[in-house]
Amino acid sequence: MKLTKLLRTSTFQLALVYMTLFASSVFILLGFIYWATAGYMARQTDETIQAEIQGLAEQYQRQGREGLISVIQERIKKDLDDSSVYLFISRTGEYQFGNLQAWPSEVESDEGWINFMLEPPVVADRSGPHHLARGRVFRVEGGMRLLVGRDVHDLMAVQELVSRALTWGMGITIALAFVGGLLMSRSTMRRIESINQTSREIMKGDLSRRIPTRGSGDDFDQLAENLNAMLDQIEVLMEGVRHVSNNIAHDLRTPLTRLRNRLETMQNHIDEPIRQQESVAQALVEADRILQTFNALLRIARIESGGFQRPTDKVSLKELVDDAVELYEALAQDKHQELRADVRHDVQIPGDRDLLFQALANLLDNAIKYTPEHGCIRVWLDRGAQARLVVSDTGVGVPSEERGKVFERFYRVGKDRSTLGNGLGLSLVKAVVELHRGRVWLEENDPGLRVILELPYS
Amino acid sequence: MRILVVEDDREVADYLKNGLEESGYTVDYADNGQDGLYLATSEAYDLLVVDRMLPKLEGLALIKALRAAGRQMPVLILSALGEVDDRVQGLRAGSDDYLTKPFSFSELLARIEALMRRGHVSTDVVTELRVADLEMDLLARTVRRAGQEIDLQPREFRLLEYFMRHAGQVLTRTMLLEKVWDYHFDPQTNVIDVHVSRLRAKIDKNFERPLIHTVRGAGYILRETD
Numbered sequence: 001m002k003l004t005k006l007l008r009t010s011t012f013q014l015a016l017v018y019m020t021l022f023a024s025s026v027f028i029l030l031g032f033i034y035w036a037t038a039g040y041m042a043r044q045t046d047e048t049i050q051a052e053i054q055g056l057a058e059q060y061q062r063q064g065r066e067g068l069i070s071v072i073q074e075r076i077k078k079d080l081d082d083s084s085v086y087l088f089i090s091r092t093g094e095y096q097f098g099n100l101q102a103w104p105s106e107v108e109s110d111e112g113w114i115n116f117m118l119e120p121p122v123v124a125d126r127s128g129p130h131h132l133a134r135g136r137v138f139r140v141e142g143g144m145r146l147l148v149g150r151d152v153h154d155l156m157a158v159q160e161l162v163s164r165a166l167t168w169g170m171g172i173t174i175a176l177a178f179v180g181g182l183l184m185s186r187s188t189m190r191r192i193e194s195i196n197q198t199s200r201e202i203m204k205g206d207l208s209r210r211i212p213t214r215g216s217g218d219d220f221d222q223l224a225e226n227l228n229a230m231l232d233q234i235e236v237l238m239e240g241v242r243h244v245s246n247n248i249a250h251d252l253r254t255p256l257t258r259l260r261n262r263l264e265t266m267q268n269h270i271d272e273p274i275r276q277q278e279s280v281a282q283a284l285v286e287a288d289r290i291l292q293t294f295n296a297l298l299r300i301a302r303i304e305s306g307g308f309q310r311p312t313d314k315v316s317l318k319e320l321v322d323d324a325v326e327l328y329e330a331l332a333q334d335k336h337q338e339l340r341a342d343v344r345h346d347v348q349i350p351g352d353r354d355l356l357f358q359a360l361a362n363l364l365d366n367a368i369k370y371t372p373e374h375g376c377i378r379v380w381l382d383r384g385a386q387a388r389l390v391v392s393d394t395g396v397g398v399p400s401e402e403r404g405k406v407f408e409r410f411y412r413v414g415k416d417r418s419t420l421g422n423g424l425g426l427s428l429v430k431a432v433v434e435l436h437r438g439r440v441w442l443e444e445n446d447p448g449l450r451v452i453l454e455l456p457y458s
Numbered sequence: 459m460r461i462l463v464v465e466d467d468r469e470v471a472d473y474l475k476n477g478l479e480e481s482g483y484t485v486d487y488a489d490n491g492q493d494g495l496y497l498a499t500s501e502a503y504d505l506l507v508v509d510r511m512l513p514k515l516e517g518l519a520l521i522k523a524l525r526a527a528g529r530q531m532p533v534l535i536l537s538a539l540g541e542v543d544d545r546v547q548g549l550r551a552g553s554d555d556y557l558t559k560p561f562s563f564s565e566l567l568a569r570i571e572a573l574m575r576r577g578h579v580s581t582d583v584v585t586e587l588r589v590a591d592l593e594m595d596l597l598a599r600t601v602r603r604a605g606q607e608i609d610l611q612p613r614e615f616r617l618l619e620y621f622m623r624h625a626g627q628v629l630t631r632t633m634l635l636e637k638v639w640d641y642h643f644d645p646q647t648n649v650i651d652v653h654v655s656r657l658r659a660k661i662d663k664n665f666e667r668p669l670i671h672t673v674r675g676a677g678y679i680l681r682e683t684d
Contacts, residue, residue, distance in 0.1 A: 284562075328649060331652050354642045361649075362646065
């Protein structure tokens with residue numbers, strides 16, 4: 001697995017988004033901690049200095065210069081940890097009093113807060129690292145100035161500690177999120193890779209391959225199961241296509257051979273217009289038969305492949321049955337058969353009128369074809385949980401073991417390829433019924449055959 | 459009678475052109491939708507035969523544009539897309555008839571003749587039809603031949619009415635199914651022939667001159683023979 005590929009996975013990108021969100025939260029939290037600790041201490045220091053200046057100002061007002069100096073002296077003495085700094089200078093900048101030796105160069109203005117370093121020449125004898133101080137200038141009458149400040153070394157140390165903790169915390173957070181993201185995406189990617197692997201094998205031609213599942217029922221398992229179900233369906237369809245194309249080859253060879261023979265006859269009898277005309281007519285009949293077979297195949301294929309929208313118009317099945325029976329009655333009478341409709345209720349279903357009529361016509365056609373003279377054909381229409389349409393005949397019937405197969409394209413009962421028809425009639429019926437989300441099956445009529453169609457009302 | 463054929467398949471176009479010219483029509487030809495629309499709007503044609511899948515401008519779009527431009531000549535769509543919804547689309551776009559490829563020339567010719575004829579039918583309400591000595595009273599719903607009343611079933615009556623309204627024209631089995639039974643479907647057997655032969659038995663059997671004739675490879679025709 002290449003790292004760049006890993007970084008491009010959606011899981012990793014999602015992890016990255018989470019990482020950003022999480023890091024921002026951590027940053028805000030640490031910022032608050034910083035504000036509440038180091039910030040608090042800094043504010044505390046500033047307030048102390050402010051208060052001190054306030055006190056010294058009052059002292060000066062009451063007791064003048066001498067009083068001020070004595071108070072400062074006192075404070076320096078009391079300040080055991082050596083954290084307060086004072087420097088009192090004259091108008092010309094000469095040292096008057098305080099624990100600093102010289103006016104720090106950083107202090108240029110008399111306004112606002114100033115940070116300055118405690119290093120020579122400001123302090124004479126501080127060894128070790130130079131500390132930072134923070135302070136304010138207090139102006140005394142007559143141009144004298146007093147610098148009051150505090151060594152903020154400890155404060156700085158705390159601030160630094162907190163900010164270092166903050167930086168590290170952020171760093172660790174980001175690193176952990178990154179690693180976590182990588183790990184998460186790796187496991188996801190491994191499963192996707194197994195799907196990809198299987199797909200590639202299938203594309204190479206091994207359609208029997210299936211995607212492994214972990215059995216945990218998680219979303220990847222569900223995806224794998226769906227894909228596997230899809231592959232099963234594709235395999236069945238592929239098998240069907242193979243079967244059909246074999247049958248097409250077989251079934252069309254006969255009429256094509258006949259067509260060829262007619263044309264040959266025509267060629268041989270080019271001087272006999274009467275025989276030639278005969279042959280042309282017969283050749284046309286053969287060509288039409290081939291075309292009809294192709295049209296029927298295409299039609300079934302289109303219905304099955306969802307090329308049709310699911311019909312929504314209301315169709316009266318009673319009207320359909322009446323019309324179909326009326327159309328085929330003449331044909332049945334020619335064979336001295338009785339064709340009767342038994343319609344108790346009108347049943348309406350959403351459907352495609354022409355396709356349903358085609359299906360019914362195919363059933364009647366078969367019934368008339370396979371029922372001997374003086375037989376009886378009946379069409380029932382009834383209402384139940386679903387609309388129920390039954391066509392029964394007293395013909396030769398279909399052996400029970402073949403009843404499921406008759407709906408396959410080109411299937412003919414008893415392997416009889418010589419009889420009329422193209423072997424597609426019932427396939428079309430099934431396709432039409434399934435387009436209407438219904439069911440079709442065969443039953444024994446004793447004697448004869450019964451075809452049952454169940455079509456839902458919505 | 460001028461016909462414009464808009465078809466991009468050269469072979470089909472030639473076949474149509476030759477066949478129609480032999481039948482006495484003057485035929486122009488365009489191999490794409492754009493040229494087809496240009497010709498159809500700039501020249502006077504009596505009928506258009508239009509393929510659906512055309513380069514540059516699709517057949518249905520051509521017909522819509524043509525109708526929008528106020529051209530009302532009959533249009534017959536000739537298409538490989540032959541299912542009911544395609545047919546409905548075609549008719550909605552403004553075509554007058556729809557024929558699916560592969561087609562037989564006689565079927566096409568019969569339909570073209572029916573469309574051409576329709577253009578000349580007067581809009582007056584007809585109450586009586588007459589061919590030779592065959593009379594049909596559309597109000598009383600009676601049929602007489604040589605003054606002798608013939609008893610017909612309702613469907614037989616409609617079948618004969620259609621024949622009489624299109625007397626002298628070849629009517630194919632598909633046309634009869636579509637117009638008389640009002641279903642678009644492929645019968646697997648000669649079911650229409652049975653109905654026509656019954657009708658024949660009623661109106662022709664006892665008379666010297668038959669009126670309904672079989673046209674081989676095409677269909678039927680009702681006409682007075684001499």
